[in-house]
Amino acid sequence: MANKLVNMLTSLGAAKSKKPKGGDLQDVLSNVPLDAMQSVKHVFDNVTEYLKIAEQEQTNRANIAARRDVALEQIRSQRDTINLLIQRTFDERGQVLAKQFEALDRALANGDVAIVQASLQGMVAVIQTSPFKTIQDMQQALGSKDFVVRLE
Numbered sequence: 646m647a648n649k650l651v652n653m654l655t656s657l658g659a660a661k662s663k664k665p666k667g668g669d670l671q672d673v674l675s676n677v678p679l680d681a682m683q684s685v686k687h688v689f690d691n692v693t694e695y696l697k698i699a700e701q702e703q704t705n706r707a708n709i710a711a712r713r714d715v716a717l718e719q720i721r722s723q724r725d726t727i728n729l730l731i732q733r734t735f736d737e738r739g740q741v742l743a744k745q746f747e748a749l750d751r752a753l754a755n756g757d758v759a760i761v762q763a764s765l766q767g768m769v770a771v772i773q774t775s776p777f778k779t780i781q782d783m784q785q786a787l788g789s790k791d792f793v794v795r796l797e
Contacts, residue, residue, distance in 0.1 A: 723787075727780055734776040741771050 745768045752760035 723784075727783075730780055730783060731776065734779055738771055738776065742768060745771070 745764050749761060749764035749768075752758075752764055
């Protein structure tokens, strides 16, 4: 490859110069026109710059992939937490409503109007509250710096 470059430079130098061809590299380079040297330097500089940019972009892609993996793991974690919260919330609501129906059945069997009314009001209160409000409150709490999870 170096020989090809020397031959190319020699032919360029010989075309411009009337001197006979020299045998060593110094003679060849002294006969090479300045434009050809600048062109070779320009090509070399551009190849070097390309290699630097290619390495930087490879690093950038690796950083983007790492941030993507972290974000996906956060999403999976939040999904699991929300899924568990929904499951527990609906289980709890189901148990509360079941107890309210038991109380309603006993009150109807005993003819106790006050307990019938209290049972129905309790059911309405449970049904009117949105379990998704709990999720929204939890997401806001998780975003707070002062949020503490208590495991009981």
